[in-house]
Amino acid sequence: MAKAFIRRRSEAKKEAAMKPESTDTKKKSLLIPTDNFLPRWDGIARFLSEIIPRLKDKYSITVIAPDFGPYDAGWGESVRIVKIPVLKLKVGDFNPARIEYTIIKREVKKADIVFSQTIGTIGYLAIRAAKKSRKRIISFIHSIEWELVAKAAGFYLLRKYTYKITKSLARRIYSKPDLLIVPSDNIAEMLAWQKIKTRKKVIHLGVDTKKFMPASDKAEAKKKLGLDPDIFLIGNHGRLGREKDLFTLLRAFVAVKRNCPNAVLIVVGSGVESIKRKLESVKGVILPGSTSNVVPYLQAMDVYCLPSLTETTSLATLEAMACGVPVIATPVGFVKDYLKHMANGLLFKEKNSYDLARQIEMLIRHPDLRKRIGNEARRTVEREFSWDKTAKDIEEAIESMIAGSG
Structure with a gap:
């Protein structure tokens, strides 16, 4: 019996020697707290819809x-x-979202890494719980919160106080993570100027250029949406928010319509009801609502306008550029770095509807210029903005945190 035991033990040792060295194959747990999510489409929801599928094979992902x-x-x-x-x-x-700290704290305790997207009720409470539980925290900065909240506020006094309060809160919250991921160098500098000392890593957003492609036939793209192929289609997509300054675009459209009767404005998205009602009141404006697939609308547009007062990257602008649509935008956030005036796009002054109208009319008169700018816009996105590269860089940041070197 003793001999049999020794023989089995010897065989077990041989089998163990033949096996490759053991590694921990269990996926690390990644918690993604966010105050913006599907089916409410915005830049953060779009980001997560692209990044999560690229990370889910590597990590065990929970989204709050x-x-x-x-x-x-x-x-x-x-x-x-x-x-x-x-x-x-x-x-x-x-x-x-409602304040549910118990639920958030429970999920944080299960996580190896907390990858926060926002500093609303969910994002802030997750960062707070993670700090108390000594979890590693990465925060992605999708917007300059104090600008966004203040410009989204309705009247002057509210804007004034929300700006100060939000900036103070953001400074405190952004001092807690181990790493801040920012979409551009100028956003990193802006945070540094606000004395936010947390380490920062620049990771650009991406675009799926196989999905966001130019229309093979612009007239046919308009027909597919039930539109007259002979119209000149001015477009925008995203949320109907006050900080998007869609009324400047509306005033510019009214001015353009006087000289170009076949001009039509399409604004794809949903949001503040008062903005929606104002847009609907103007003849020649189309509001198809929110959609999970904006590509057919972008492909039908002759020009895309971004009148925003605040942005970081403006994913919507990059998507329009990928579809070969010439863009006219305000020089906000990272937009002023990747959009070069008269090269791959046009820039106009914030709140200046006259300047915007003048540039739209220039593109109406010069179809060759529209085509040249649109083609160069597409090349810019193909060359510089890839979701695969974004996901790879984020994965490297997460792995550095897990290894303890971040």
Whole structure:
């Protein structure tokens, strides 16, 4: 019996020697807290819809997000989503999530890394819980919060006080993570000027250039949307928010319409009801609402206009450029770095509807210029903005945190 035991032990040792060296194959747990999520489409929701599928094979992902309604992202069981009910209170076009610290704290404790997207009720509480639990924290800066909140506010006094309060809160919250991921160098500099000393890493956003492609036939693209192929289509897509300054675009459109009767303005998205009603009141404006697939609309546009008062990257602008649409934009955030006037786009002064109208009319008169700028815009995106590169850089940042070298 003793001999049999010794023989089995010897055989077990031989088998162990023949096996490759053991490695820990268990996926690390990545918690993504966000106050913006599907089916409410915006820049953050678009970012997550592209990044999560590229990270889900590497990490065990849990998303904590507001419950904006049912939506199947097609991620299967590999991504777990914890939904927090939203308040009836509306801030601009946004319903904040309820404060559910117990739920958030429980999920944070399970995580190896917390990858926060926002500093709303979910994002802030997750960062706070992670700090208390000594978890490694990475925050992606999608917007300059104090600019966004202030410009989204309705009247002057509210804007004045929300700006100061939000800036103070943002400084405190952004001092807690181990790493801030920012979409551009100028955003990193802006945060540094605000004495936010947390280490920063620049990672550019991307565009799926196989999905966002120029139309093979612009007239046919308009027909597919039920539009007259002979119209000149001026467009914008995204949220109908006050900080988007769509009224400047509307005033410019009215001016253009006087000289170009076949001009039509299409604004794809949903948001603040008062903005929607104002846009609807003007003849020649089309509001198809929010959509998960904006490509057919971009492909039908002759020019894309971004009149925003604040942006970081403006993913919507990059998507329009990828579709070969000439863009006229305000010089906000990272936009002024990648959009070169009269090369791959046009720039106009904030709130200046006259300047915007003048540049739209120039593109109407010069179809060759439209084509040249649109082609160069497409080349810029192909050359510089890739979701695969974005995901790879984010994965490297996460791995450095896990290894303890971040």
